[in-house]
């Protein structure tokens with residue numbers, strides 16, 4: 001689904017901040033990307049969602065070599081990815097309902113479908129009573145859930161979330177991970193960046209750790225397999241394909257209260273199935 005081989009990244013003439021990054025994300029996988037602030041997590045995510053080009057190396061997304069692909073192909077690839085930005089990027093003058101409906105409207109979905117599916121999804125996120133609020137009227141955790149709803153409303157093949165659990169309390173952070181797990185069970189590959197290694201280690205999902213520009217597979221919490229997804233063709237990367245080892249789906253943690261709503265997010269119907 002996502003493959004990076006010996007990717008390096010520098011901004012301008014600055015020193016390289018990512019060196020020889022090789023990784024594979026398998027379809028249906030659930031991954032945490034950890035690393036201290038400034039380690040390059042957002043940069044790596046941007047390379048994966050095609051907002052930054054690597055300075056060197058190969059990036060393959062949905063079996064397409066992105067360096068060889070034209071702009072239309074890039075756009076089509078990008079539409080298969082849902083992104084939760086570190087700074088949310090909600091549209092301030094739109095209501096919660098309209099923020100979440102936006103990707104569906106852009107994709108040309110029928111208003112009837114939007115009317116049915118968006119409130120249902122927001123109910124699933126525990127935001128059923130905030131449909132007509134504007135982002136400025138929401139708490140940080142609520143804004144984060146709106147950003148997540150917007151990212152998943154079209155059922156992306158890949159969900160990328162940049163620090164979705166930063167600056168919120170532990171209970172809400174656990175709830176968000178449970179929401180990501182539900183989405184993952186429905187078939188979306190999930191990649192979550194967080195600086196909070198201890199938090200990520202509470203889950204048995206696969207870990208990728210950025211340190212001094214390189215990627216490693218850290219030890220996870222006791223009982224949690226440290227299977228990572230490092231790989232690539234470079235002998236110098238020192239990381240053979242450990243990615244075949246798929247961690248069992250996390251069931252170990254006590255489930256926090258799920259948000260009110262249906263057991264699974266509603267399918268946005270055909271609106272999500274945009275021609276690629």
Ligand SMILES: Nc1ncnc2c1ncn2[C@@H]1O[C@H](COP(=O)(O)OP(=O)(O)OP(=O)(O)O)[C@@H](O)[C@H]1O
Nearest residue numbers: 011017035036037038039040041042043044086195
């Ligand atoms: N557009 C840019 N131009 C120049 N340098 C940049 C740019 N974006 C990021 N950097 C630098 O790259 C390094 C990694 O930044 P990045 O945002 O990827 O880190 P991060 O791991 O996401 O950090 P945080 O946890 O604080 O979000 C930082 O030193 C940053 O200053």
Ligand SMILES: [Mg+2]
Nearest residue numbers: 041042086162
């Ligand atoms: Mg970041």
